Each structure stands twice: as C-alpha cells, then as structure tokens.
Amino acid sequence: MSNTKAPQDTCVLVTGGAGFIGSHTVVCLLEQGYQVVIVDDLSNASEKVLDRIDQIVGPEAAERLSFYRADVTDREALDCIFDAEPVDAVIHFAGFKAVGESVQKPIEYYSNNIGSTLTLVDAMREHGCKSIIFSSSATVYGDPDALPLTEESPKKPATNPYGWTKWMIEEILRSLVVADPEWDVVLLRYFNPIGAHPSGLMGEDPKGIPNNLLPYVAQVAVGRRDAVHVFGDDYDTPDGTGVRDYIHVMDLAAGHVAALAWMAGKTGCEVFNLGTGTGTSVLEIIKAFSAACGRELPYVIEPRRAGDVTANWADCAKAREMLGWEAQYDIADMCRDSWNWQSHNPNGYEG
Ligand code: UD1
Numbered sequence: 001m002s003n004t005k006a007p008q009d010t011c012v013l014v015t016g017g018a019g020f021i022g023s024h025t026v027v028c029l030l031e032q033g034y035q036v037v038i039v040d041d042l043s044n045a046s047e048k049v050l051d052r053i054d055q056i057v058g059p060e061a062a063e064r065l066s067f068y069r070a071d072v073t074d075r076e077a078l079d080c081i082f083d084a085e086p087v088d089a090v091i092h093f094a095g096f097k098a099v100g101e102s103v104q105k106p107i108e109y110y111s112n113n114i115g116s117t118l119t120l121v122d123a124m125r126e127h128g129c130k131s132i133i134f135s136s137s138a139t140v141y142g143d144p145d146a147l148p149l150t151e152e153s154p155k156k157p158a159t160n161p162y163g164w165t166k167w168m169i170e171e172i173l174r175s176l177v178v179a180d181p182e183w184d185v186v187l188l189r190y191f192n193p194i195g196a197h198p199s200g201l202m203g204e205d206p207k208g209i210p211n212n213l214l215p216y217v218a219q220v221a222v223g224r225r226d227a228v229h230v231f232g233d234d235y236d237t238p239d240g241t242g243v244r245d246y247i248h249v250m251d252l253a254a255g256h257v258a259a260l261a262w263m264a265g266k267t268g269c270e271v272f273n274l275g276t277g278t279g280t281s282v283l284e285i286i287k288a289f290s291a292a293c294g295r296e297l298p299y300v301i302e303p304r305r306a307g308d309v310t311a312n313w314a315d316c317a318k319a320r321e322m323l324g325w326e327a328q329y330d331i332a333d334m335c336r337d338s339w340n341w342q343s344h345n346p347n348g349y350e351g
Helices: 020-031 048-057 075-084 099-104 106-126 161-179 213-221 249-263 282-293 317-323 331-344
Strands: 011-015 035-040 065-069 089-092 131-137 184-190 192-194 228-231 246-248 268-274 299-302
Touching: 011 020, 020 035, 020 048, 020 249, 035 075, 048 065, 075 106, 089 106, 089 249, 099 106, 099 161, 106 131, 106 161, 131 161, 131 249, 161 184, 161 268, 184 249, 192 213, 192 249, 213 228, 213 282, 213 331, 228 282, 246 249, 246 331, 249 268, 249 317, 268 317, 282 331
Parallel strands: 011 035, 011 089, 035 065, 089 131, 131 184, 184 268, 192 246, 228 299
Antiparallel strands: none
C-alpha cells in the first residue's frame, strides 16, 4: 500500500465486518487506533454485533467506527462510501460461505463472491485505493500431497463452488497486480477459525444448522442439538477422524492487523497461511470442548462427508518471519472462549 500513515490516520474499509471473522478483526483494528468503515448487508450477520463492538472497545474507539448497510455488489453504494470516507486500505471478508449450499446454488455463489470482488476492486481503482487484504482459505490447497502446507504448496482443484470462488479470486487479484504494479495485495489463507472474543460478547452465530464442526459442537453443549455427528472414523489419522488446524479467531484477527501494518508502503502480491501449525482431530475437539463445558458431549459416528480431506495443517513460518505474527491461543483456550460465548448467548445474537 502506498499508505505509510500511522494507524490513527489510516482508514480501513472492512467488507463483511459484521460477520464472524470480520467483527473480531474490527475490534482489533479499533484497539490499534485505526479508523474503520464496515460495509455489510447483514444478510448473514446481526446488527447487534455493532453494539457489542462498541461495548468491547469503549466510546473513544467506537467514535472511529462507521457502518454502511450495503451489498458489495452494489456499485453505486460503494461509490458513495468511497466518496464519503478517506479509505486507505480494504479488508475483504464479505461473501457467501456455506460449502453445501454452494453446490446447490453455484450461479449465486460465483455471481456474488466473484461479482462483489470485481465490483469492489473496480470501485477501489476509481477512487485511487489499491491496497487489499483478501480472506482466502486453506481450501485452495485441496487434498494435500504433503504436510505441513506451506504457501508454496500447490493449489489443487476445489471440490465445490465456494472453494472455487476463493481459488479464482486469488487469481483475479494476482492478475490485477501483474497489470498494474501499483496494487498491493495480501492473500490470507485461513485454516479453521473457531473460538470467540474472550469477553463472551461476540462469537460465531450461524443461521440454521451449522455446517462447521465447532458451532455444531457448541450447540450440542448448550442443548440446542442432541449429539455431534462425526463425519468418518476410518481416515488415515491417529484416531481415524479428520484432522484440521484450528485457529482462534482473535489470533486470526491479529494476523490481519499484522498484515495491514506489514503491507504499508509496499506493492505486489503476497500470500500467507494463518494457522497454528498443529493438527487436531474431531474426537480431540469433542474431548476439549467437553472439558471446557464440564460435561461429556455425546457423539455418533457417521459416514464420511463428501469433499472432506483427511488432514491439513499449516506451516506458519512465513507469517512468523515476515509479519512477526504467531498464534497465541491453544485448543483449550479456543473451546473455553467458544463455550463462554455460546453459554451466554445460547441463541446467538438474537438470544
Ligand atoms: C470447511 C469447508 C472449507 C471452508 C471452511 C470454512 C468443507 C468440505 N470444507 O472446512 O472449504 O473453507 O469450512 O470454515 O465443508 N465435521 C464433523 N461433524 C460436523 C462438521 C464437521 O465431523 O458436524 C468434521 C469434518 O469432517 C472435518 C472437521 O470436522 O474433519 C472440520 O470440519 P469443518 O468445521 O466443516 O471445516 P472444514 O471441512 O475443514
């Protein structure tokens, strides 16, 4: 980013800033002194998040936050926002993210996720803002040949339209840098974000039946669902269940702030894994969450879920060396904070 201003003079536009990862990142940005503009259409987030953010950061920092309810595919709305706010950099979280739904609604997923990114970068270009951090995913590595995954590990074909949108948006942003070297792009490949703000005021609040493991486990813990469904116990892993690199959402949020500070004054495209470097199985997660909530959580073994990989975890050396960032929280912390959030908000933000 051509911007090398101090945080208090830097305005960061956060698309999807009311969502799970976005809201935690907004808190970190405000705590570091940044000016923050959230753009979110609230299609998969609650407006109540905004009050919770204010509560966590306090009135002085809350003054530096503005919110626009808008869809990132809405070019006119984006133009108005860029005209009104002195945006220096964008963190782009907004997008549809349900893997199963993406298989049923490929046109909606491609059109929304890719269309919004194209609209956003075109609006940015027109307003002279060429710095963007994109929410990518370890899903671009597909079924890995070797572990841990480094940023040099090959991208593999995605197994669903959601995964393809992450895959393709990475390439779109790379092309942008090739065509115009003034762009400054950071692709952050997240492993599995879980946990919640330690205050218990913010956390993951999926609509309907959770697709991902942790929110499902948390809902079993709070009595909203009967038992965890373990998708396969015949994988080639120590206990037969799938292994993932779970990362606390607060660590992930801090990773964005580290990337933002690092990219200031630079141009080009850089990719970083954001994980912990440690793999944890489904059964280990159930055990850790049981310890956190003080009750053995029931589970049933089910067949494998289509499209799931056996195991993945990150090599985190690049982010450590270049961004000076490293995950601080372990699985027990993640389950504790997730339980704290879920037990205080059994029905999420609406509860
Ligand atoms: C999933 C997506 C991935 C996306 C990520 C976003 C798939 C195939 N992949 O990752 O593209 O980037 O979410 O967070 O959906 N599991 C159960 N029972 C459950 C849910 C999950 O046993 O009810 C198991 C899975 O088989 C897997 C592990 O838990 O081994 C983690 O699953 P999940 O939380 O859905 O994340 P990923 O599949 O890794």
